[in-house]
Amino acid sequence: MEYSHDIDALSQVDLFQGASPEALREAQGAGLRKRMAAGEALFRQGDAAASLFLVMSGRLRATQTTSDGQQVIIRYLGPGEIAGYTALAGGDVHPGTVTAVDDSQLIGWSAAGFRQLMSRHSVIATNAVAVIGRRYHEMQVRLLELSTARVERRIGHTLLRLAHQAGRRTARGIEIAFPLSRQDVAEMCGTTLHTVSRTLSAWEEQGIVDCGRRRVVVCKPQALIADPDE
Amino acid sequence: MEYSHDIDALSQVDLFQGASPEALREAQGAGLRKRMAAGEALFRQGDAAASLFLVMSGRLRATQTTSDGQQVIIRYLGPGEIAGYTALAGGDVHPGTVTAVDDSQLIGWSAAGFRQLMSRHSVIATNAVAVIGRRYHEMQVRLLELSTARVERRIGHTLLRLAHQAGRRTARGIEIAFPLSRQDVAEMCGTTLHTVSRTLSAWEEQGIVDCGRRRVVVCKPQALIADPDE
């Protein structure tokens, strides 16, 4: 049965951890399923933050663009993660764009609907605090890195994070399980595709990574953790 | 009376916006007042995240330090803001250090106590979501800036943010109302005190800012918003 299947899936997710069957049923009832093809945009920077989405499968990318057209990748979103947290936090417009990078399935709620859900079931609200809290913490780590570390190390740590979030074990190492260009990596760590290309070439020579067109396999994670100096 | 005074103060704060008198009383009852002198540390990076604090008056600074000793200022905390959000989000250790930069008064709750407060009063939980959400958003803005903008612009925007958060109107312009060294500014925007010093000197010559020892007054905010190029 479709409905109970959704409810099972919801109960697995951080946001609904420990929620009562009743709360889950309510959540399921208020939510709408949505399918997206790779490349489609879920919403765009500046759109009204009318709803929020839970990723059930697939992968999406959250980006932000400056007034002069420079883009930054805020993060990739995988199963169990939330897209459009703004609606949850009471913001009025989406601060960034979210685009599917693989075919994806989501469940969406209206901002008002979800806020009501949180009021009626405080478990969901406290879970939401934990979920955003984790993301905030992640952001702090990146900020620290971006402020203090050299490019090479930033690229390394970015790849490690991606491998951890979306890594697939293979014979050669941990493969990042979605298409990822040099440009994408650059936009995640505040550098240029040229620098990323050079760095990856050097690492490939040392057998640390193995990469192709929009594809990266991390072979020796240790080497990326290690200090490049001394 | 002391208690009702505290309750009044709490009711003014974002975190307790719209909370019932009962919830406020409970919050007040579970909380402990704390006074801090300028320079004292509230907690240090790596400490167990046993409690969280609401700033009632004064100002504190949240920093993070890398393994090789480089420091970054995550943010300054003023009245109404939360120090130690980690306890709220379920983390086990504080990711950074919080230090008073002015004499300050706080109210503190145990992590468990506050989580119970959120469960019993979902208003508080939904407020917490909004509060952290705002901070997360702020972080995104800084990340974008740090990744894409030149130092000069970053320094400018950092000063504007500080002026907005902690500005005091004076005859000469908006004065940042707590001691702020060149080094501090540098640690907020990922540069060195030398570069900050040079930039401020140049701006002082143009009458855009007016600064002294650990003191900055923004005279022409417009000039800092403006694009330094073309």
Add this chain to the structure above:
DNA sequence: CGGACTTTTGAAGTAATTCAAGGGGAGTGG
């Protein structure tokens, strides 16, 4: 098999750091 995108690699340029040295202010203690 043409065409669009992605990647590579060299060479030149530059923004900002690092290195280095000296000059104030504010508080302290004689």
Add this chain to the structure above:
DNA sequence: CCACTCCCCTTGAATTACTTCAAAAGTCCG
């Protein structure tokens, strides 16, 4: 009240990590 000391700030010069510019070589897809 003056001298001493500790920070904090300033400013030049040298260095460098990274970008920008430029061009060519792959690679995928219809």
